Amino acid sequence: MACRAGCCCNSIGTLNEDNARFLMLALLIIIYLLCGAAVFSALEHPKEKLAKERWAQRIEQFTHKYNLSQDDLNNFLRNYEEANVAGIRVDTTRPRWDFAGAFYFVGTVVSTIGFGMTTPVTIAGKIFLIFYGLIGCAATILFFNLFLERVITVIAFVLKFCHECRERRKAGPAQNCHRPSAGNRGRRTDSLAGWKPSVYCVMLILGVAAILVSCCASAMYSAAEGWDYLDALYFCFVAFSTIGFGDMVSNQREIYMAQAAYRVGNFLFILTGVCCIYSLFNVISIVIKQVLNWLLQRLETPCRCPGRGNRHTRRNAVVPGHMRTRRETSIETDAVNDSEADGRRMSGEMISMKDFLAANKVNLAIMQKQLSEMANGHPRQLGSSSRHNEFSGGVGALGIMNNRLAETSVDR
Numbered sequence: 001m002a003c004r005a006g007c008c009c010n011s012i013g014t015l016n017e018d019n020a021r022f023l024m025l026a027l028l029i030i031i032y033l034l035c036g037a038a039v040f041s042a043l044e045h046p047k048e049k050l051a052k053e054r055w056a057q058r059i060e061q062f063t064h065k066y067n068l069s070q071d072d073l074n075n076f077l078r079n080y081e082e083a084n085v086a087g088i089r090v091d092t093t094r095p096r097w098d099f100a101g102a103f104y105f106v107g108t109v110v111s112t113i114g115f116g117m118t119t120p121v122t123i124a125g126k127i128f129l130i131f132y133g134l135i136g137c138a139a140t141i142l143f144f145n146l147f148l149e150r151v152i153t154v155i156a157f158v159l160k161f162c163h164e165c166r167e168r169r170k171a172g173p174a175q176n177c178h179r180p181s182a183g184n185r186g187r188r189t190d191s192l193a194g195w196k197p198s199v200y201c202v203m204l205i206l207g208v209a210a211i212l213v214s215c216c217a218s219a220m221y222s223a224a225e226g227w228d229y230l231d232a233l234y235f236c237f238v239a240f241s242t243i244g245f246g247d248m249v250s251n252q253r254e255i256y257m258a259q260a261a262y263r264v265g266n267f268l269f270i271l272t273g274v275c276c277i278y279s280l281f282n283v284i285s286i287v288i289k290q291v292l293n294w295l296l297q298r299l300e301t302p303c304r305c306p307g308r309g310n311r312h313t314r315r316n317a318v319v320p321g322h323m324r325t326r327r328e329t330s331i332e333t334d335a336v337n338d339s340e341a342d343g344r345r346m347s348g349e350m351i352s353m354k355d356f357l358a359a360n361k362v363n364l365a366i367m368q369k370q371l372s373e374m375a376n377g378h379p380r381q382l383g384s385s386s387r388h389n390e391f392s393g394g395v396g397a398l399g400i401m402n403n404r405l406a407e408t409s410v411d412r
Contacts, residue, residue, distance in 0.1 A: 017293075017296070020296055021289070021292045021293065021296065024292055024295060024296065025288075025292055028292075059073065085119065085121070086121060093252050093253060093254060094251075094252060094253065094254045096117075096118045097118075100263075101118065104118075104251065105118045106132070106136070107267070107270075108244065109129065109132065109133050109136060109137070110133070110136030110137055110139070110140045111140055111242060111270070111274055112137055112140070112242045112244075113239055113242045113243075113244035113270075113274070114242075114244045114246075115239075115244045115245075115246040115249045116244070116245075116246035117246050117249045117252065144274070144275060144278045144279075147275045147278075147279065148275075148278070148279045148282060151206070151275075151279055152202065152279075155197075155201075155202055155205050155206075156197055158205075159197045159198075159201055159202075160197070199283060199286055199287065200287075202283055203280070203283045203284060203287065206276060206279050206280040206283055207280055209276050210240070210273070210276040210277055210280050213236075213240075213269065213272050213273050213276055214233060214236040214237065214240065214273060215233070216269070217232075217236050217269040217270075217273060218232035218233040218235075218236050219232075220262075220265055220266075220269065221235060221236070221250055224250075224256055224257070224262050225250060225253075227248070231248065234248070235248045235250065236269075236273060237277075239270055239273065239274075240270070240273030240274050240276070240277040241274075241277050241281075242274060242277075242278075250266050250270075251263060251266050
């Protein structure tokens, strides 16, 4: 059938890649939420019903034993709930609003953990929290991004050192990892020119670091708080990922053995764990984005309309993989890639899978260039004046935002 108003294959093929990825991610998140709800409902709902039945039996027994009316008992329980919100517990706990308790509270605020065991109850405290959290959360997110940059710097140097060792072993047994011969420096430079650290190596190293921190912290919490090790591990993930349910909270008893050392260790473990998990989430999000690109590429079909062929597609359109223009890009070509379209063609260089190499997006380009430049020990040199402003720099989510701001500031 002939096309009436344009190409009949254009319904998906010319869809903006950003919008296509956004819609697919939204759909996958909804499916993920539905699957998670089904699993948790199957696991937790029977126990919730059993707990409600037991609570109803206890209420009935208590009212009969002490000759109380149901309304009087409910009013008393509501008063206890109000006291519980204010931080009053049956068991003795540490003061919530002395300086040490307030410092713990503001730490959970700016880190976005928000356990919920301590909340302001005064109007002035709630108003102050709004402005305090606005600045504190923003500053902490910036700190996490800067931490990510420095972690990636260390990882890139380690990966580069390992790569150099492998190249020297391939060059000959006479070379070692400490004193390269002068005659082979040229060949070594050529081999390192196209070297790119893998995002999967970075993700693996960050994952191992997060697991080690969580395991060590769980051992400390299990001994200090009396929790089971698995419960302590569960608390570490909830706290380090800033989910912060509040069902388990550390450092809440009034007295601990080696209390000063435990409080310092608690602070350091939470700080290190949150930084590691945040960095890991940033790298995993890049991999997820590449999976989305790969899925979009698989969903595309070539245009078979007569006379259309491999016509030029507009910028940032989702097109079949075999119709993409193949370009040999590398980190060093950044100086000539001034426009956003050229920047988008710098994608996928950190991914080793062939199917992911064609999925071009700017977030991988930023991370990849940062990794390679940090490993080679020289700052980013750009040929375009659009990058020389106050918005340039950054890694991961911060780098993507800075890159966008750098582009739009010049357009103005």
